[in-house]
Amino acid sequence: MENTINIANTLKSDTILxxxxxxxxxxxxxxxxEKGQKFALSFENLEDISSLFLNAFYGKIFRxxxxxxxxxxxxxxxxxxxxxxxxxxxxxxFLANNPRHTVSSRHSAFA
Numbered sequence: 487m488e489n490t491i492n493i494a495n496t497l498k499s500d501t502i503l504x505x506x507x508x509x510x511x512x513x514x515x516x517x518x519x520e521k522g523q524k525f526a527l528s529f530e531n532l533e534d535i536s537s538l539f540l541n542a543f544y545g546k547i548f549r550x551x552x553x554x555x556x557x558x559x560x561x562x563x564x565x566x567x568x569x570x571x572x573x574x575x576x577x578x579x580f581l582a583n584n585p586r587h588t589v590s591s592r593h594s595a596f597a
Contacts, residue, residue: 488524490562491515494531501534508542519551519558529571530563540578548582555579 494500496514497507518525529535547555564571 488526488560489518490526490528492528492530492563494529500532502532502539503534503536504539505542508539508546511543512546515547515559519547519554522554522558524558524560526560526562528563529561532563532571535571535574537574537578540574541581544575544578544582548579552583 491511491514493502493511496511499507515525515527547559551558561572561575
């Protein structure tokens with residue numbers, strides 16, 4: 487049976503905004519990743535989530551566990567009403583996989 491980690495319950499909030507929260511959540515999932523155990527990340531009961539949080543969280547995952555992500559982690563609990571979360575997650579995964587894109591985007595914004 488696959489373990490499910492409910493983000494709202496783990497972080498005790500329905501609004502997740504800050505990189506510090508990404509650190510806390512990562513410390514919860516890291517043992518699963520280290521053991522190669524499958525688990526689900528549940529986005530149920532979240533009202534708001536920031537790209538700042540998602541970029542920090544997925545950056546941490548992909549920095550060390552990129553090759554295991556698709557194999558070990560499933561995402562659940564995103565309904566039609568919160569479909570923007572799916573888009574934000576995909577963007578965070580893209581940026582984590584393409585750090586040079588992030589740097590070049592920042593430089594062009596300030597040029």
